[in-house]
Amino acid sequence: MTEGTPVGEDSASDALPEGAVDVVVIGGGGAGLNGALMLARSRRSVVVIDSGSPRNAPAEAVHGLLALDGTPPSEVLRRGREQVRQYGGRVVHDEVVSAEPAAPSADGDLRFSVTLADGRSITARRILVATGLTDVLPEVPGLAEHWGHSVVHCPYCHGWEVRDEPIGVLATGPASIG
Ligand SMILES: Cc1cc2nc3c(=O)[nH]c(=O)nc-3n(C[C@H](O)[C@H](O)[C@H](O)COP(=O)(O)OP(=O)(O)OC[C@H]3O[C@@H](n4cnc5c(N)ncnc54)[C@H](O)[C@@H]3O)c2cc1C
Structure with missing residues (x-):
């Protein structure tokens, strides 16, 4: 696995959408993908940005997670990404280097500017931070x-x-x- 490529077999990165999205989820581990799933199912436009280093990557299997006990972490995430995409969510392989307040919309709603390591940026109405822990x-x-x-x-x-x-x-x- 190279850094920046999420573990799993679906190594393709989705295109970054043009224009503002409802939510940028920073981090595509279990927490971020589950949040993205619920947002996408709530018909929010959602983009997950993931740098591909989940904390549990060294483990052979996830345990204690009902119905998925014994499943490799990479497989849980692969299925998670697939489910997010089923509802129109996108998963982009990159690292977020900054997330800052941007000028609000005409009606005063919040806007954030999220910048990726490769220099691209995207505007979001809201941000969900799910970057996990580093041991x-x-x-x-x-x-x-x-x-x-x-x-x-x-x-x-x-x-x-x-x-x-x-x-x-x-x-x-x-x-x-x-
Ligand atoms: C060895 C090990 C085994 C474990 N086994 C289990 C288990 O069996 N069962 C269990 O319930 N829990 C287990 N855990 C705990 C497990 O780590 C968490 O349950 C789970 O991984 C937490 O998910 P998360 O989404 O919060 O964080 P993570 O899985 O760490 O995901 C965070 C993601 O955010 C990304 N990220 C971070 N910063 C950025 C950034 N700036 N831009 C873009 N992306 C970013 C990371 O690359 C990563 O992909 C284990 C932990 C370890 C260390």
Whole structure:
């Protein structure tokens, strides 16, 4: 996977629409795509801009998500993009570098100007920010290589996969004991 290409098989990027859209969704992980799905189904014009680095990319499968438990993250996102597109939403592969207030419409409604890394820009009535989190891993030798596999971040997501095995806990705060 190259940076800027969302994980999944549908690597084509949609065209950026001309003119203003109702909503630009910044981030096309599960949160952004689900928001886009609801907006598109509400007949809003919606464009998802995604830089293609979902937090759970290292994991082999998503767990605890009803009906999709065990599905690779890339497949969940591929299906999500497909569903957003079914309702007219667009998914553009790029990174948003700025989102700023623009001159309001004649009737005073808000407008935002969203600029992408490749220099293109788009105007939106509203912005939904769903950029997720970036894990900053501690500098423990070997940890980064095993992140998402034998080093897991969440007992609810991956506790079952390491059940009955000896575990070590990297405690970073009082809640770690729990
Ligand atoms: C290894 C691992 C395994 C996990 N497994 C599970 C699991 O099994 N079950 C579970 O419920 N949760 C799991 N999680 C938590 C999981 O990360 C979240 O549930 C889910 O990914 C959050 O979705 P999100 O859309 O908020 O963020 P993300 O999935 O991180 O998506 C954010 C998206 O926004 C994009 N983005 C960021 N900045 C910009 C920008 N400026 N312009 C354009 N795009 C941008 C990113 O590239 C990314 O594609 C796991 C986390 C990790 C680290």
